Amino acid sequence: MSTSEELAGNLNASTRKEERKVLAGTLVGTTIEWYDFFIYAQAAGMVLASLYFAPLGTENAGLAQIISWASLGISFLFRPLGAIVAGHLGDRLGRKLMLVFTLILMGVATALIGVLPTYAQIGIWAPILLVLLRILQGFSAGGEWGGAALMSVEHAPRDKRGFFGAYPQIGVPCGMILATGVMWLLTTVMSEEAFLTWGWRIPFLFSIVLIVVGYMIRRAVDESPVFKEMQERKKESAAPLGLLFKHNWKEVILTALIFIANNAAGYLLIAFFASYATKAPADGGLGMDRSAVLLASTLAAFGWLVFTMYGGILSDKIGRIRTFQIGYVWVLLWSVPMFLLIDTASIIWFTVAAFVLTIGLGLSYGPQSALYAEMFPANVRYSGVSIGYAIGAILGGAFAPMIAELLLGRTGTTISIGIYIAVLSVISLVAxxxxxxxxxxNLRVEEAHQEYLRSHPEAR
Structure with missing residues (x-):
């Protein structure tokens, strides 16, 4: 072997090693972040209404549950702020720094919820402090996804961006598997009284261990090559947010609208399905066994993982747009039949309904990192994808469980919820x-900049 061939082999081996570190870092980090977020979503549907919104619960259990769902949605309102701050700093200081910062912030907020006194112990301060910690979670989540998505996509070969970009995406179902699996284990081995008294705190405190693991992995990941190139070429902007809203506001709006249906349907799967299925019929639920429903939700999350990864891979072959379109048509057609199956109160049909939904969710989520990264120029990319994603989350999943609860209470039928998801699917499909x-x-700075100027002559 010649010296040049040996050097090329060593370079390729080094590149592959770094790619594996990036994929591991984005996957593990987003899994931990979303575990933290989903643990709250699970708890909001099971225990928080009675423990932190007690006065409402004594008068009206349904209203207490709606307020509990609202506390889930409030954090989404602060995602754009997190996206703006992390996006601005990520475009200026680097993707890696923001990834570590958001990971630690999310973990601290989650662990503090695990030791937060209840309403019975400190009164009105309990829900106030709970909401403040949710705001910190929302701020963190707003900056998390954009950094992870860009770290994976900007390290990827051009023909494998969908595949690489699917890794931070599968952090969502992985986080759901972990969160729902932990809840299932606790509700299986503990009595109902023990779980409501102290057992529900364990998943929140477990976040401390996960944060240490995630920090060690993310710290070892190199900075994005595109950001390094920006630094070398001094292309970073003094005011990337100004440039973003001046030249790319249409892309921000489109990225938000593209996301709303997936996020809304996803949060019904994550939180509302299990809450609705396990509540007593007198409280408007189906009265199904909690452990069985959580196990079914965990199995559905595995489907979400598989189809999300497949969606990323498929988008490298047939295109991002076509893959999204297939996914949203699937969700649209399944929205109403899904609830008809759930309403049978059969654990088998509940599992089928949730699992089939994940096919559409995966195909409309797997290509997202690659599509969004390719829609923005490098110097505003972090800000653009983060803010678009955060706004889409507000319009989509932020209050989806609360809206579903209100629709169910107003109409008395889950078909109205299916129609709600179908309407959002049409909006995202059109967008x-x-x-x-x-x-x-091209994502590289110089070539992408020239392509951008050709398509946006007003920016010259």
């Missing part, structure tokens, strides 16, 4: 169909 196919576009 993604407006976008020109991005697969194969």
């Amino acid at each position: 993604v169909s407006v976008v020109k196919e991005t697969r194969g576009s």
Whole structure:
């Protein structure tokens, strides 16, 4: 072997090693972040209404549950702020720094919820402090996804961006598997009284261990090569947010609209399904066994993981837009039949309903990192994808469980919830169909900048 061939082999081996570190860092980090977020979503549907919104619960259990769902949604209102701060600093200081910061912030907020006194112990301060910690979680989540998505996509070969970008995406179902699995284990081995008294705190405190693991992995990941190139070429902007809203406001709006249906349907799967299925019929639920429902939800999350990864891979072959379109048509067609199956109160049909939904969720989520990264120029990319994602989360999943609860109470039928998801699916389907196919576009700074100027002459 010649010296040049040996050097090339060593370079390729080094590149592959770094790629594996990036994929591991984005996957583990997003899994931990979303575990923290989903643990709250699970608890909001099971215990928080009675423990932190007690006065409402004594008068009206349904209203207490609605307020509990609202506390889940409040944090989404602060995602854009987190996205703006982390996006601005990520475009200026680097993707890696923001990833570590958001991971630690999310973990601290989650662990503190695990030791927070209840309403019976400190009165009105309990729900106030709970909401403040939720705000910290929302701020953290707003900056988390954009950094993880760009770290994976910007390290990827051009023909594998969908595949690489699917890794931070599967952090969502992985986080759901971990969160729901922990809840299932606790509700299986503990009595109902013990779980409501102290057992529900264990998943929140477990976050401390996960944060240490995630920090060690993310610290070892190199900075994004595109950001390094920006630094070398001094292309970073003194005011990337100003440039973003001046030249890319249409892309921000489209990324938000593209996300709303997936996020809303996803949060019904994550939180509302289990709450609705396990509540007593007198409280408007189906009265199903909690452990069985949590196990079914965990199995559905595995489907979400598989189809999300497949969605990323498929988008490298047939394009981001076509993959999204298939996914949203699937969700649209399944929205109403899904609830008809759930309402049978059969654990088998509940599992089928949730699992089939994950096919559409995966296909409309797997390509997201690659599509969003390819829609923005490098110097505002972190800000653009983060803010668009955060706004989409507010319009989609933030209050989806609360809206579902209100629709159920007002109409008395879950078909109204299915229609709600179907309408959002149409909106997201139209939004993604407006976008020109991005697969194969150049993410490197100089070439991408020239392409951007050709398509946006007003920015010259």
